[in-house]
Amino acid sequence: KNEVEQSPQNLTAQEGEFITINCSYSVGISALHWLQQHPGGGIVSLFMLSSGKKKHGRLIATINIQEKHSSLHITASHPRDSAVYICAVSRSGNTPLVFGKGTRLSVIA
């Protein structure tokens, strides 16, 4: 079993829909990261969080440390949100990330 599990693996949504991507982890962590990878493009860090909730524009990330679970929400989805969203955890401090397999999101106009 992977230390970081994401669901769903693939997600297709209509433009304007509210989207949720889930991430569960099985190890102790110091922080959880949500990353975005566009086709053929690089990786961009969206959020780094260790508790509670963070919001940036139409993106919201939450984490429940007790349940070892995080969610990434996208409100009013748009085709430009189409990308692979990756959940990753750092076990302590400045350590390398352990990655989930990613969720491929397609938003159709």
Added chain:
Amino acid sequence: GAGVSQSPSNKVTEKGKDVELRCDPISGHTALYWYRQRLGQGLEFLIYFQGNSAPDKSGLPSDRFSAERTGESVSTLTIQRTQQEDSAVYLCASSYPHETQYFGPGTRLLVL
């Protein structure tokens, strides 16, 4: 300042040849990471440098892989006697302590 840069952006090599990949981190970032992403697969950790500490090499898949970092600047990842299974995108990231990691654009390596 500039982000993390990597070179070359693409590299095609023949099986058995050595390759060297370069990463220029963001200035001032003490931590530098190398990751690999094989086609259709997730990201995997290779090696991690933090300041002057000994690097964490626990992710290197074989002794054909090695990496160096000069102080807190440039890093090179070397793959000796490349194999076809080494074909992947090699990503470098850097960060301040306990902060967000910033990723470079990657080097796409194809071993024929």
